[in-house]
Amino acid sequence: MEKILTLPNILSMLRLLMIPVIVLFMLHVNDGLFPYLLVLYTIAVFLDFLDGFLARKFHQESDVGKILDPLADKFLVLSILVTLAIKFHFPIWLAIFIILRDILILWASVLLYKGKRIVKPSLVVGKVTFALLSLLIFVFIVDLHEGIDLLMTKHFLIVLSFSFLLWSWVAYFLVYLREKNEKKEFNFDC
Numbered sequence: 001m002e003k004i005l006t007l008p009n010i011l012s013m014l015r016l017l018m019i020p021v022i023v024l025f026m027l028h029v030n031d032g033l034f035p036y037l038l039v040l041y042t043i044a045v046f047l048d049f050l051d052g053f054l055a056r057k058f059h060q061e062s063d064v065g066k067i068l069d070p071l072a073d074k075f076l077v078l079s080i081l082v083t084l085a086i087k088f089h090f091p092i093w094l095a096i097f098i099i100l101r102d103i104l105i106l107w108a109s110v111l112l113y114k115g116k117r118i119v120k121p122s123l124v125v126g127k128v129t130f131a132l133l134s135l136l137i138f139v140f141i142v143d144l145h146e147g148i149d150l151l152m153t154k155h156f157l158i159v160l161s162f163s164f165l166l167w168s169w170v171a172y173f174l175v176y177l178r179e180k181n182e183k184k185e186f187n188f189d190c
Helices: 007-027 035-056 062-085 092-116 124-142 151-181
Strands: none
Touching: 007 035, 007 062, 035 062, 035 124, 062 092, 062 124, 092 151, 124 151
């Protein structure tokens, strides 16, 4: 039980609980809610980096954390993307690509776990991609304020994020293929 109720896992669960509040604030954004929306989203993204740092620093890495952390990342990004795409002109093609990529990564992870009991940690390119998506979402959220226009910044980050999304998809696919095709080694020392 101690490997489940660690501070990093609690922070990941807290991020999951923050998602509905962030989406609610986005749907009802106004001058009064805008600063709270920015702060809440920034805290959610910061907690992602903090939980990973704490897990490594205090040796609290666990299989639960390896599942919970990326799941919280995906739910945070996907919930906000859907909200931005439906209500705030986020490119639907990019939102669909991100969602499909995340579904494929999740599916491959489930297959590896079911077939070989393997839980692979996130790749560095996956973490960079998440950071870029977080920045892109932040820029879109900042752009919700009527007095701000970040059109050029949004276009630049869309292209950059898409490039990293493709790179990370290929990297995760190669990891899946390698792990799937790797032969099980038998231990004869009983």
